[in-house]
Structure formats: C-alpha cells, structure tokens
Amino acid sequence: MIDSDYERDRADMVARQIEGRGVRDPRVLDAMRRIPRHEFVPEIERAHAYEDRPLPIGYGQTISQPYMVGVMTEALKLTPGDRVLEVGTGSGYQAAILSLLVAKVISIERISELAAGADAKLRSLEINNVTVLNGDGTLGCPEKAPFDAIIVTAGGPEAPEALRRQLCIGGRLLCPVGPRDGQRLSLITRTPEGYAEEPGVGCVFVPLIGSEGWPN
Numbered sequence: 001m002i003d004s005d006y007e008r009d010r011a012d013m014v015a016r017q018i019e020g021r022g023v024r025d026p027r028v029l030d031a032m033r034r035i036p037r038h039e040f041v042p043e044i045e046r047a048h049a050y051e052d053r054p055l056p057i058g059y060g061q062t063i064s065q066p067y068m069v070g071v072m073t074e075a076l077k078l079t080p081g082d083r084v085l086e087v088g089t090g091s092g093y094q095a096a097i098l099s100l101l102v103a104k105v106i107s108i109e110r111i112s113e114l115a116a117g118a119d120a121k122l123r124s125l126e127i128n129n130v131t132v133l134n135g136d137g138t139l140g141c142p143e144k145a146p147f148d149a150i151i152v153t154a155g156g157p158e159a160p161e162a163l164r165r166q167l168c169i170g171g172r173l174l175c176p177v178g179p180r181d182g183q184r185l186s187l188i189t190r191t192p193e194g195y196a197e198e199p200g201v202g203c204v205f206v207p208l209i210g211s212e213g214w215p216n
C-alpha cells in the first residue's frame with residue numbers, strides 16, 4: 001500500500017467507525033484523521049490498520065479498536081491547555097491522538113520494550129509533547145500530578161485510588177473496570193466534595209497489571 005491508500009482508508013475509518021457511530025467532537029475527529037495509525041502497528045499488520053478492531057502489537061498486547069479510542073478521547077472533554085496522564089502506552093497511538101488535543105501528555109507503560117518502541121515512534125513523527133515512562137501506571141506519576149485528565153487503556157478490577165488522588169478538582173479519570181473478560185468504562189470526576197462516577201459503555205481490554213490492578 002502507498003501513502004494515499006492509507007489516507008483514504010483513514011478518512012473512511014473516521015467517517016464510518018467513529019463519526020458514523022456517534023463521536024461528534026470535531027477536534028477528536030480531526031486528530032484521528034491526522035494521526036497515521038498504520039505507523040503504530042507492526043509491519044505485518046499494516047494493511048489492517050484501519051479496520052474496526054484491536055490489533056496485536058507484540059508481548060501479548062494490543063492497539064485498541066479505533067472506535068474505543070474515539071469514544072474514550074471524546075469522553076475526557078479535553079481542552080488545549082490540559083495536562084493528561086495515560087496508563088498503558090502500548091503502541092503510542094492513543095498518546096499521539098492526545099498530543100494534538102492538549103498541552104502535555106505523560107504516558108506510562110509497564111513493558112519496557114513497548115515503552116521504548118512507542119517513544120521512538122513518537123519522536124520519529126516529531127511529536128514532542130509526550131513523555132513515555134516505563135513502570136507501573138496504577139501508581140500514576142505523583143511527581144507530575146495533578147492532571148486534568150487520566151486515561152487508563154487496560155482493564156482493572158477497580159479504578160486505582162492513586163490515580164483518583166492525582167486528579168485536579170474538575171479532573172476526569174476514565175478507566176475500564178470489571179472482570180478480566182469484560183469491563184465497563186467508568187468516568188470519575190473529582191469534585192470539591194469527592195468523586196462523581198458515571199458508568200459508560202461495555203468494553204474488553206487487556207488486563208491492567210500492577211499494585212492497584214491485577215496480579216501479574
């Protein structure tokens with residue numbers, strides 16, 4: 001495939017899978033039109049990069065379904081000055097989408113090879129407002145907190161307490177919560193009095209493994 005094929009497939013993906021299924025935020029749609037998803041999947045998966053499904057990225061992990069990336073990004077209600085934490089860098093694709101929407105992204109990945117690969121990919125695309133860290137993201141990044149938004153892209157038994165505490169007032173934490181074989185997106189907003197929680201759509205993510213996730 002050549003670049004124009006990928007561009008056509010990407011435009012089609014956004015029109016059918018993202019906008020066509022109800023994602024309306026024009027900034028999210030624009031970011032998904034601009035970030036070359038095929039660059040974030042292994043060579044052997046490139047021809048499938050714009051299909052409506054997650055794809056393997058090695059180490060038993062996946063790049064999330066494009067629709068889920070669109071829904072989650074929209075739900076975070078991001079504004080350009082925001083500082084965002086992502087837990088589960090994986091390929092770096094979600095971080096790249098976020099990079100176009102906010103001022104600064106910190107992204108944590110527990111598998112060092114994936115963290116290094118994502119970091120190299122983001123640099124090669126000249127995306128310079130994302131910092132990729134290797135470690136247990138269920139603990140967040142206290143030294144860079146508080147965050148306006150936190151997105152967890154792996155499924156845990158509950159929303160990590162450490163992440164709730166790293167939200168600023170008005171900050172949003174979005175995470176898939178539930179059993180290993182199926183979760184529900186949970187959107188938690190920090191208020192002056194505590195936390196407000198809204199359950200969202202059903203989803204299936206790879207496990208969130210760590211001290212406030214599933215055991216390894």
Ligand code: SAM
Binds near residue numbers: 064087090095135138
């Ligand atoms: N956001 C990614 C992307 O755009 O490619 C997809 C993420 S993949 C569905 C989930 C990732 O979360 C995996 O790469 C996995 O290794 C990582 N993960 C699981 N538990 C983690 C933890 N405690 N801290 C950081 N990363 C974790």
